[in-house]
Amino acid sequence: MALDKATVARIATLARIKLPEAEQEHLAGELSHILTWIEQLNEVDTSGVEPLASIAAADLPMREDVVTDGNCHDDILTNAPAASGGFFTVPKVVE
Amino acid sequence: MTALTELTIAEARDALRAKKISARELTEAYIAAVEAARPLNAYVTATPERALEMARASDARLAKGEALPLEGMPLAIKDLFCTDGVPTSAGSRILDGFKPPYESTVTGNLWRAGAVMLGKTNMDEFAMGSSTTTSALGVTENPWRRRGDNCPLVPGGSSGGSGAAVAARAAIAGTGTDTGGSIRQPASFCGIVGMKPTYGRCSRWGIVAFASSLDQAGPMTRSVRDAAILLKAMAGHDPRDSTSAPNPVPDFEAALTGDIRGMKIGVPEEYRIDGMPAEIETLWQRGIEWLKAAGAVPVEISLKMTKYALPAYYIIAPAEASSNLARYDGVRFGLRVPGRTLDEMYENTRGEGFGAEVRRRILIGTYVLSAGYYDAYYLKAQRVRARIAADFAEAFQRCDAILTPTAPSAAFPIGEKQDDPIAMYLNDVFTVPVNLAGLPGISVPAGLSSDDLPLGLQVIGRAFDEETMFRVASVIEAAAAFKARPPFVAGEA
Numbered sequence: 001m002a003l004d005k006a007t008v009a010r011i012a013t014l015a016r017i018k019l020p021e022a023e024q025e026h027l028a029g030e031l032s033h034i035l036t037w038i039e040q041l042n043e044v045d046t047s048g049v050e051p052l053a054s055i056a057a058a059d060l061p062m063r064e065d066v067v068t069d070g071n072c073h074d075d076i077l078t079n080a081p082a083a084s085g086g087f088f089t090v091p092k093v094v095e
Numbered sequence: 096m097t098a099l100t101e102l103t104i105a106e107a108r109d110a111l112r113a114k115k116i117s118a119r120e121l122t123e124a125y126i127a128a129v130e131a132a133r134p135l136n137a138y139v140t141a142t143p144e145r146a147l148e149m150a151r152a153s154d155a156r157l158a159k160g161e162a163l164p165l166e167g168m169p170l171a172i173k174d175l176f177c178t179d180g181v182p183t184s185a186g187s188r189i190l191d192g193f194k195p196p197y198e199s200t201v202t203g204n205l206w207r208a209g210a211v212m213l214g215k216t217n218m219d220e221f222a223m224g225s226s227t228t229t230s231a232l233g234v235t236e237n238p239w240r241r242r243g244d245n246c247p248l249v250p251g252g253s254s255g256g257s258g259a260a261v262a263a264r265a266a267i268a269g270t271g272t273d274t275g276g277s278i279r280q281p282a283s284f285c286g287i288v289g290m291k292p293t294y295g296r297c298s299r300w301g302i303v304a305f306a307s308s309l310d311q312a313g314p315m316t317r318s319v320r321d322a323a324i325l326l327k328a329m330a331g332h333d334p335r336d337s338t339s340a341p342n343p344v345p346d347f348e349a350a351l352t353g354d355i356r357g358m359k360i361g362v363p364e365e366y367r368i369d370g371m372p373a374e375i376e377t378l379w380q381r382g383i384e385w386l387k388a389a390g391a392v393p394v395e396i397s398l399k400m401t402k403y404a405l406p407a408y409y410i411i412a413p414a415e416a417s418s419n420l421a422r423y424d425g426v427r428f429g430l431r432v433p434g435r436t437l438d439e440m441y442e443n444t445r446g447e448g449f450g451a452e453v454r455r456r457i458l459i460g461t462y463v464l465s466a467g468y469y470d471a472y473y474l475k476a477q478r479v480r481a482r483i484a485a486d487f488a489e490a491f492q493r494c495d496a497i498l499t500p501t502a503p504s505a506a507f508p509i510g511e512k513q514d515d516p517i518a519m520y521l522n523d524v525f526t527v528p529v530n531l532a533g534l535p536g537i538s539v540p541a542g543l544s545s546d547d548l549p550l551g552l553q554v555i556g557r558a559f560d561e562e563t564m565f566r567v568a569s570v571i572e573a574a575a576a577f578k579a580r581p582p583f584v585a586g587e588a
């Protein structure tokens with residue numbers, strides 16, 4: 001599968017990664033190379049094979065519905081790049 | 096007596112309990128070794144004060160005769176484990192300044208077992224790599240050199256910092272994590288033992304996530320016995336990780352009986368890949384002979400899907416990574432690069448915070464999960480994964496453990512394979528299938544290449560049967576009698 005520059009730009013937007021235009025062409029080539037290599041999977045007959053997402057036991061363990069954590073408000077904010085009044089702050093999203 | 100930094104965990108344990116040495120002496124020797132090993136850039140953060148404090152507590156317990164299983168053992172911790180109040184970078188700029196206010200379950204288990212933290216070790220950014228050259232905190236050098244050649248070599252990766260530190264005697268042992276070979280391949284490159292447990296054996300809680308269905312923590316040590324001792328302390332059920340197995344943790348050390356008589360050892364024909372150096376094939380044959388001499392029976396097995404494991408991995412791991420790494424948005428921790436809008440801030444932060452390989456994998460992951468491609472790539476890879484797991488299940492009907500090389504080459508020069516991602520990915524051709532199938536695997540140093548670099552052999556076990564895997568590994572270790580030392584040893588001029 002060959003990816004073009006526009007597709008790379010679209011994926012980068014989906015992934016919220018700023019990608020200077022100068023790098024898009026190069027990345028398109030690199031990613032196409034990797035995807036072409038990956039496509040050898042099409043040689044494998046997987047008809048009737050169920051997808052395997054994880055080796056761990058499929059049933060999630062249950063526990064009592066009780067509070068097991070909390071009261072660590074300050075700990076959570078210690079690494080915030082910007083915080084104010086006990087909240088994380090971000091650029092304004094509503095006018 | 097032997098220099099303190101030459102002792103294995105098993106030897107230091109005896110010396111400490113016999114009061115021949117103190118935890119303080121052992122820790123001080125290693126703090127000096129961490130300093131002396133600076134040229135390798137194996138550590139990204141040293142924690143000498145914390146180490147001395149922990150050693151004091153160890154000495155107090157030793158004096159009272161209350162020694163814990165890992166009492167006084169100075170360890171190197173991969174910088175992927177969150178350590179309370181100690182910077183944790185995952186080798187990435189995007190975690191710049193991040194100090195976790197909590198401790199990962201595995202490291203917490205180690206400290207509760209009496210171990211001492213020397214510091215945090217370098218790694219490929221977010222554990223994505225096989226060379227420890229993609230870290231935002233610089234490249235780590237392998238303490239080994241080719242004979243007659245001073246060209247710096249990679250320690251392998253992603254747990255290359257721990258690998259280099261343990262090999263250079265700048266830690267008695269270390270922790271690593273292994274998503275596709277990130278413990279076993281650096282162990283092979285650095286001439287040490289590296290072990291990836293069964294998926295679910297060690298809790299992933301507090302370990303910076305890469306690909307959650309594949310990630311496992313494991314020990315990196317200078318002997319198989321040490322790996323068994325360390326794993327026992329690291330492992331155990333943790334309700335905070337829903338994939339952590341509720342299985343009891345056996346006494347792995349007790350499994351090292353050396354008796355493998357009658358055991359069937361699988362030898363997969365598909366691991367004889369094109370372009371593998373003849374000396375690795377020879378070493379593998381020698382390994383088979385060693386096991387045969389100890390009374391085991393080699394059996395030819397077939398793992399037909401072997402060649403498809405890497406391409407399947409390079410869909411599954413980036414897909415999981417693209418989802419896991421969505422959390423780095425410049426809001427709650429780490430780097431923030433300002434932008435006029437929230438979206439622009441996300442994009443700027445992630446654009447500047449992630450290095451080239453991480454960016455590549457997030458983009459691939461995003462692409463294979465995007466509308467219209469999900470079935471063709473992601474579900475296809477998961478179906479191939481099911482076939483890989485089925486291959487192993489079938490093979491283990493006929494054998495008790497599997498023997499393979501760990502990696503298709505010895506350590507290579509820093510800078511090599513940088514321009515060709517696929518050449519770099521091929522490092523993990525023998526280790527990746529084990530992660531996809533969730534099995535335990537261990538790399539044991541088994542010999543030297545023609546230019547004097549260490550080469551490892553891998554033993555693969557059944558799920559939750561690390562004991563058989565360890566037993567076979569210890570027979571390889573004894574037969575190989577690998578005593579070579581790297582040209583660079585901390586504190587030796």
